[in-house]
Amino acid sequence: MKETDREAVATAVQRVAGMLQRPDQLDKVEQYRRREARKKASVEARLKAAIQSQLDGVRTGLSQLHSALSDVKDIQRSLADVSQDWRQSINTIESLKDVKDAVVRHSQLAAAVENLKNIFSGSGLGGATIVRETRDLIEQGALLQAHRKLMDLECSRDGLLHEQYRMDSGNTRDMSLIHSYFGSTQALSDELAKQLWMVLQRCLGTVRRDPTLLVSVVRIIEREEKIDRRILDRKKQTGFVPPGRPKNWKEKMFTVLDRTVTTRIEGTQAGTRESDRMWLVRHLEIIRKYVLDDLIVAKNLMAQCFPPHYEMFSNLLRMYRQALSTRMQELASEDLEANEIVSLLTWVLNTYTSAEMMGNAELVPEVDASNLEPLLSPNVVSALLDTYMSTLTSNIIAWLRKALETDRKDWVKETEPEADQDGYYQTTLPAIVFQVRPAWATPARPGYREEAQVYKEEHLRNRQHPHCYVQYMIAVINNCQTFKESVVSLKRKYLKSEGEASVSLSQPSMDGLLDAIAKEGCGSLLEEVFLDLEQHLSELMTKKWLLGSNAVDIICVTVEDYFNDFAKIKKPYKKRMIAEAHRRVVVEYLRAVMQKRISFRSADERKEGAERMVREAEQLRFLFRKLASGSGEDVDGYCDTIIAVAEVIKLTDPSLLYLEVSTLVSKYPDIRDEHIGALLAMRGDASRDMKQTIIETLEQGPAQASTDYVPIFKDIVVPSLNVAKLLK
Structure with missing residues (x-):
């Protein structure tokens, strides 16, 4: 307390010092004293009030504690009394079991009374039963009324079963009794469902004739869906589910529709390949018509009979697409012929998305043909195309072989082949081929080349037969040109774009094959010519030739005579043939020079022989110019x-011989040492050293051929006489 007093005094001194800091404040000392006295009195009053309030609270709390203690003692005494009374009433509770059984019995009887009408009707009392009435209504097609009565029966049965389950779920005897009593209810439900599915199977026809019947079916299904949902909700609370629930009729409805669509697609096949060659075309056309008609009806009529959340048109579109895909897969897996594969692929890739089917204006905008999934996978389409090409190729090759065999028989005729409007020989083969076959189906594929080769070999064994060998070989050559022209024409006609056509037309495979056949044919004709010239070519560069042989005259006459026949060859090949004949005649002439058939003994002989060679060269030049x-x-x-x-x-x-030979070598770079040796040996005046010097000098700087130079000496083989012998 003393410490507190000291602190109070110190605080008071400090406050007084703060009030009396100036002299003029001394006049207000009395005023300050009164103010502080008032504050003190106020503080003391508040302090007294607070202490009094605390004392009152403590007094009240003590009073309540005393009261609570008294109440606890009273409760303790009451619990003791209740415990004593409970022990005394156990026997009384045991005697109330009969009352409990009576309550359960009363509850069951109350449920029975509630369903009294259905129970009496179901037992045959009071006239026709609900079961009979319901069955009659189903047979009459009054499906809504039949379903209403069925709902009443099911409601009575389910109510009794639920009450029995709630009171005594283990009493199987009573549960079985109720099941037995309402046994016909499930049969009625099945009969009604059967009628609903029959209506749905014919829904596309029903919606045209009697849309109210379809609406009734949908209403019944919706009722059952609501009952299913209500029962499933109650199951979560009680665990009880009536027999036959949930029915899931909405799900079954879509299953029935799916099966109906599949059956409708599969049932459109009206014939088989054995009875009708056009069976697949008819089958696909019926499918197209049915699907288009069905979807238009589904969009415009059927969709209005179902609630929007059923999305009936979208579901039907999906079902039809799946059924079509399945059917196309089945058809693709069959052993189809080539024309049937074309029909199937055309229908799947073109008709399906065209305006004649899924792209029809009446299906827009619900159906977007550009976004439809393909009916066949790319692998299946590719496999069908491979099968088609394989089958078509086999068929065409077999057909072409037969056509070629027929044409081959004409080659041995005694009469000349026919000529076209321009006078060129030809056979009927090109016309037959390109009347009925595509551009790539030329007879070059199944053995035209081989047949021409066999024809030539047979003729060489006996040149008197066939009588018109030259004419028919000309026709074979002309056929190649006809085939090439027809290929180009057909490709331009059938290929879609100009770019595609230009790429295809530039492909060398077919032209190269035909040119090879024509080249071999031209070679066969030239071989025929040179067989006749062989005797006269052998006279060149011999003593007989030097003394005045007319071998070149005969050669020119023979070649000209043959080329009068060759005038029937079409220009591209005739031009090549003239050039080749010209080259071969010159090569044979030079070969005669290189074979050392003659060696000139004097300058006069060399002059005479050289002049004769020049005259004959001009004679040949005149012939081939002509x-x-x-x-x-x-x-x-x-x-x-x-x-x-x-x-x-x-x-x-002779001193200028090296210069002349060098000029010859520079003009003809393919000339070889053995050619020079043979040429010098033919002159007969070159010494061995001169020959050796010329050849060795030329070997040191071989001439380079120009890009447009056509070799001629490379085909000339000097007889097996080595250079050393030629130099002797």
């Missing part, structure tokens, strides 16, 4: 080779 007139073919180059060789032989000054 044959090539109008073709634009350069026929001078080959004959110039003979003249160049003649210049080497004609040279009178």
Whole structure:
């Protein structure tokens, strides 16, 4: 307390010091004293009030504690009394079991009274039963009324079963009794469901004739769906589910519709390949018509009979698409013929999404044909295309072989082949082929080349037969050109775009094959020519030739005579044939030079022989100019080779021989040492050292051929006489 007093005094001193800091404040001392006295009195009053309030609260709390203690003692005494009374009443509770059984019995009887009408009707009392009435209504097609009565029966049965389950779920005897009593209810439900599914199976026809019947079916299904939901909700609370629930009729409805769509698609096949070659075309056309008609009806009529959340049109579209895909897969897996594969792929890839089916204006905008999934996977389409190409190729090859066999029989006729409007020989094969077959189906594929080769070999065994060998070989060559022109024409006609056509037309495989056949045919004809020229070519560069042989005259006459027949060859091949004949005649002439058939003994002989070579070169040049007139073919180059060789032989000054030979080699870079040796040996005046020097010098700087140079000496083989012997 003393410490508190000291703190109070110190605080008071501090406050007084703060009030009396200036002299003029001394006049207000009395005023300050009164103010502080009032504050003190106020604080003391509040302090007294607070202490009094605390004392009152403590007093009240003590009073309540005393009261609570008294109440606890009273409760304790009451509990003791209740415990004593309970022990005394146990026997009394045991005697109330009969009352409990009576309550359960009363509850069951109350449920029975509530369903009294259905029970009496179901037992045959009071006239016709509900079961009979319901069955009659089902047979009459009054499905809504029948369903209403069925609902009443099911409600009575389910109510009794639920009450029995709630009171005594283990009493199987009573549960079985109720099941037995309402046993016909499930049969009625099945009969009604059967009628509903029959209506749904015919829904596309029903919606046209009697849409109210379809609406009734949908209403019944919706009722059952609501009952299913209510029973499933009650199951969560009580665990009880009536027999036959949930019925799931909405799900079954879609299953029935799906099966109906599948059956409708599969049932459109009206025939088989054995009875109708066009069975697949008819089958696909019926499918197209049925699907289009069904979807239009579904969109415009049927969808209005179902609640929006059923999305009936979308579901039907999905079912039809799946059924179509399944059916197309089945058809694709069958052993289809080539034309049937074309029909199937055309229908799947084109007709299905066209305006004739899924792209029809009446299905827009619900159906977007551009976004429909394909009916067949790319792998199946590819497999069908492979099968088609394989089958078609086999069929065409077999057909072409037969056509070629027929054409081959004409080749041995005694009469000449027919000519076209321009006078060119031809057979009927190109016309037959391109009347009925695509552009790629040329007879070059199934053995045209081989047949022409066999034809040639048979002729060479006996050149008197066939009588018109040359004419028919010309026809074979002309056929190749006809095939090429027809291929180009058909590709331009049938290929879709210009780019595709240009790429296809530039492909060399077919043209190359036909050109090869024509080239071999031209070679066979030239071989025929040179077989007749063989005897006269062997006279060249011999003593007989030097003394005045007319071998070249006969050669020119023979070649010209043959080329009068060859005038029936079409221009592209005729032009090549003239050039090849020209080259081969010159090559054979030069081969005669290189075979050392003659060796000139004097300058006069060399001069005479060289001049004769020049005359004959000009004679050959004139012949081939005449044959090539109008073709634009350069026929001078080959004959110039003979003249160049003649210049080497004609040279009178041996010292200039090296220069002349060098000029020859520079003009004809493919000339070889053995050719030079044979040429010098033919001159007969070159010494061994000179020959050796010329050859060795030329070997040191071989000439380079120009890009447009056509080799001629490379085909000339000098007889097996080595250079050393030629130099002797």
